[in-house]
Amino acid sequence: MPGGGVVDGDLIARVLLTRVFEPGDETAGRWLREQGAPEVARRLREGGAALPGVSGTRWAGLLARAGRAEPRRDLDLAHEAGVRFVRPGDGEWPAQLDDLGDARPLGLWVRGRPSLRVWALGSVAVVGARACTEYGAHMASVLAAGLAERGWVVVSGGAYGVDGAAHRAALGAGGATVAVLACGVDRPYPRGHTELIARIAEQGLVIGELPPGDHPTPCRFVQRNRVIAALTRGTVVVEAALRSGSLVTARAALRLGRHAMGVPGPATSGRSAGVHELLRGEAVLVTDAAEVVELVGAMGELAPPRRGPVLPRDLLDPAARRVLAALPGARAARPAEIAFGARTTEDEAIARLYELRSLGYVERHGDGWKLTRQAVISVRTDRGPC
Amino acid sequence: MPGGGVVDGDLIARVLLTRVFEPGDETAGRWLREQGAPEVARRLREGGAALPGVSGTRWAGLLARAGRAEPRRDLDLAHEAGVRFVRPGDGEWPAQLDDLGDARPLGLWVRGRPSLRVWALGSVAVVGARACTEYGAHMASVLAAGLAERGWVVVSGGAYGVDGAAHRAALGAGGATVAVLACGVDRPYPRGHTELIARIAEQGLVIGELPPGDHPTPCRFVQRNRVIAALTRGTVVVEAALRSGSLVTARAALRLGRHAMGVPGPATSGRSAGVHELLRGEAVLVTDAAEVVELVGAMGELAPPRRGPVLPRDLLDPAARRVLAALPGARAARPAEIAFGARTTEDEAIARLYELRSLGYVERHGDGWKLTRQAVISVRTDRGPC
Numbered sequence: 001m002p003g004g005g006v007v008d009g010d011l012i013a014r015v016l017l018t019r020v021f022e023p024g025d026e027t028a029g030r031w032l033r034e035q036g037a038p039e040v041a042r043r044l045r046e047g048g049a050a051l052p053g054v055s056g057t058r059w060a061g062l063l064a065r066a067g068r069a070e071p072r073r074d075l076d077l078a079h080e081a082g083v084r085f086v087r088p089g090d091g092e093w094p095a096q097l098d099d100l101g102d103a104r105p106l107g108l109w110v111r112g113r114p115s116l117r118v119w120a121l122g123s124v125a126v127v128g129a130r131a132c133t134e135y136g137a138h139m140a141s142v143l144a145a146g147l148a149e150r151g152w153v154v155v156s157g158g159a160y161g162v163d164g165a166a167h168r169a170a171l172g173a174g175g176a177t178v179a180v181l182a183c184g185v186d187r188p189y190p191r192g193h194t195e196l197i198a199r200i201a202e203q204g205l206v207i208g209e210l211p212p213g214d215h216p217t218p219c220r221f222v223q224r225n226r227v228i229a230a231l232t233r234g235t236v237v238v239e240a241a242l243r244s245g246s247l248v249t250a251r252a253a254l255r256l257g258r259h260a261m262g263v264p265g266p267a268t269s270g271r272s273a274g275v276h277e278l279l280r281g282e283a284v285l286v287t288d289a290a291e292v293v294e295l296v297g298a299m300g301e302l303a304p305p306r307r308g309p310v311l312p313r314d315l316l317d318p319a320a321r322r323v324l325a326a327l328p329g330a331r332a333a334r335p336a337e338i339a340f341g342a343r344t345t346e347d348e349a350i351a352r353l354y355e356l357r358s359l360g361y362v363e364r365h366g367d368g369w370k371l372t373r374q375a376v377i378s379v380r381t382d383r384g385p386c
Numbered sequence: 387m388p389g390g391g392v393v394d395g396d397l398i399a400r401v402l403l404t405r406v407f408e409p410g411d412e413t414a415g416r417w418l419r420e421q422g423a424p425e426v427a428r429r430l431r432e433g434g435a436a437l438p439g440v441s442g443t444r445w446a447g448l449l450a451r452a453g454r455a456e457p458r459r460d461l462d463l464a465h466e467a468g469v470r471f472v473r474p475g476d477g478e479w480p481a482q483l484d485d486l487g488d489a490r491p492l493g494l495w496v497r498g499r500p501s502l503r504v505w506a507l508g509s510v511a512v513v514g515a516r517a518c519t520e521y522g523a524h525m526a527s528v529l530a531a532g533l534a535e536r537g538w539v540v541v542s543g544g545a546y547g548v549d550g551a552a553h554r555a556a557l558g559a560g561g562a563t564v565a566v567l568a569c570g571v572d573r574p575y576p577r578g579h580t581e582l583i584a585r586i587a588e589q590g591l592v593i594g595e596l597p598p599g600d601h602p603t604p605c606r607f608v609q610r611n612r613v614i615a616a617l618t619r620g621t622v623v624v625e626a627a628l629r630s631g632s633l634v635t636a637r638a639a640l641r642l643g644r645h646a647m648g649v650p651g652p653a654t655s656g657r658s659a660g661v662h663e664l665l666r667g668e669a670v671l672v673t674d675a676a677e678v679v680e681l682v683g684a685m686g687e688l689a690p691p692r693r694g695p696v697l698p699r700d701l702l703d704p705a706a707r708r709v710l711a712a713l714p715g716a717r718a719a720r721p722a723e724i725a726f727g728a729r730t731t732e733d734e735a736i737a738r739l740y741e742l743r744s745l746g747y748v749e750r751h752g753d754g755w756k757l758t759r760q761a762v763i764s765v766r767t768d769r770g771p772c
Contacts, residue, residue, distance in 0.1 A: 264658070264671070265651075267651075276671055276673050285662055285666050
């Protein structure tokens with residue numbers, strides 16, 4: 001279908017381009033910024049003249065990849081697998097990814113119910129060594145559980161070691177977690193985490209830049225880390241050897257004006273050497289979730305305490321409105337009770353509760369959730385004085 | 387001998403006042419600054435009118451202490467025990483203690499051969515928990531040995547745990563170490579460190595503000611820490627629980643414009659919690675001696691590399707000149723060889739080598755010592771062009 005995808009505009013063009021360009025390709029980003037995705041896609045599909053600054057050999061390679069791409073089929077396959085494609089300008093697009101400039105992802109493939117945009121607003125990355133020690137796994141778990149209990153979304157890379165411990169602890173605390181993969185989101189990597197990643201997709205979000213079926217490569221792991229850094233309020237590194245990929249994430253976070261944090265360990269442990277190096281720079285030492293939250297701050301930008309929730313109830317989507325309505329007026333309720341009241345599943349209820357938290361309507365309270373003071377006031381105001 | 391000591395001037399007055407005032411008494415410091423030690427001593431010995439800002443009860447207590455004081459006997463006892471009294475204005479007085487302002491010690495009782503002033507110029511404090519873990523003891527040893535090997539003087543408090551490990555490692559590396567006690571320097575505390583403190587006095591220095599025979603008290607331990615902080619270029623804390631005395635030393639160091647450093651440990655260890663608190667503030671994380679030295683810097687103020695040693699050879703004291711002359715021109719030599727050449731003991735040779743290092747003449751080289759490039763040039767210059 002030469003040129004066929006192009007007339008369908010930006011969506012088809014971007015899906016096609018995820019098959020052509022590697023993540024983080026800034027030359028591609030510049031072309032898109034200057035010419036728009038449809039035009040770049042058209043030139044690649046029609047085999048036009050090389051775009052500026054690209055060698056003949058590279059251009060031929062890109063043309064070949066574009067020729068093999070089947071964007072409509074990718075979208076169909078994704079749709080069947082419950083995967084959606086979220087791109088800049090979409091309501092669900094996390095605007096903070098725009099901070100990546102020309103290295104901004106072309107779009108993100110997303111599995112899971114919650115709104116990526118809303119969840120990302122109250123998220124923290126917990127990353128670290130694959131081959132972590134027991135201490136590292138313990139610290140990742142304690143931090144992630146503590147963050148989840150405080151209503152924060154735990155973002156990580158789905159890998160063995162620290163990442164896995166962080167995801168599991170967030171899930172275990174009935175919390176929110178997002179796995180950012182360096183491969184197609186339909187193709188869990190590592191294989192040993194197939195079940196874990198499926199659980200994350202059920203209760204949270206599994207996202208990635210790469211189109212369905214794509215494999216991870218060393219370069220893709222590195223580029224994936226910039227997405228983790230840009231998506232979150234801050235990155236906590238729990239155990240990392242010198243030259244570990246987690247340090248890339250933390251340094252990217254600093255470059256992007258996010259917080260970089262590190263969990264100390266014994267000075268004698270090579271698995272902590274990278275973290276210590278980081279802590280000798282601009283990163284902040286943290287030993288528990290409270291210290292992380294102290295740094296990344298309350299989610300005040302969205303929910304200024306004096307002014308009530310930012311988004312009026314009427315503008316919430318119907319599922320979120322039902323969950324909000326299911327919360328008791330004065331006490332906390334568990335997700336199961338809220339889900340029952342909202343006539344939905346517990347996973348769906350949790351997804352919506354985290355959205356509502358980011359918007360300032362609800363807060364965690366032990367094992368349960370309750371309306372914030374601001375939400376109660378706003379509900380009263382909605383109802384008028386009588 | 388009422389008033390008898392007073393006519394002997396500042397020395398006798400200060401020795402007397404170390405029996406009257408507790409270390410760090412800033413009111414006493416102000417009196418001394420305003421009226422001079424002899425006048426303050428005179429009023430206390432003659433039972434004159436109370437000094438400004440002191441209650442009648444307190445004044446009576448001070449008078450009683452002054453009445454019991456026997457400064458000449460203290461000096462005689464000290465002399466017999468090989469202890470000297472170094473006071474502001476003396477050639478051996480470490481000028482950096484003046485940064486303590488009115489909390490400056492009245493003087494210091496000193497056991498050991500080396501010049502306190504010269505040694506203090508190239509010194510770093512390594513302090514920490516008495517009840518340290520094996521990890522803490524290990525880190526204290528590794529750091530102190532590394533500092534000693536680089537020619538730095540290791541200062542600590544002579545206590546069990548981290549302090550003891552630091553002193554022992556410095557001695558073991560054939561290095562320089564100073565114990566700052568919170569009691570009379572003739573009265574080793576803790577008793578279990580009697581032998582260690584004796585070894586420090588042989589190979590290094592044992593110093594303190596308190597007159598012979600005085601006991602340590604909690605308050606004296608705290609005040610002792612300000613001396614450690616002021617004396618050194620920086621303070622490294624190796625394991626410290628929250629509210630540990632070592633944190634007092636580190637915070638005093640920061641207030642005095644010195645470097646405060648901390649060795650990280652597991653976030654799960656209460657013995658590292660105080661260090662981590664410190665590292666979340668202005669202190670710098672360090673994991674080895676090289677990082678400590680990187681921070682406290684080369685001893686450049688005294689030995690600017692381009693200008694050769696600051697103090698001309700002629701002004702060195704004879705013992706130091708003999709040791710300098712015993713160094714081979716081009717290669718490194720061990721302390722035993724240098725001591726043989728200088729016709730002195732190995733301990734004396736080491737004491738002088740550290741002085742010469744602070745003055746820019748020599749540097750450590752593995753197990754041995756050699757002339758610095760600057761010293762070689764300066765020797766050539768001394769001899770003239772022919």
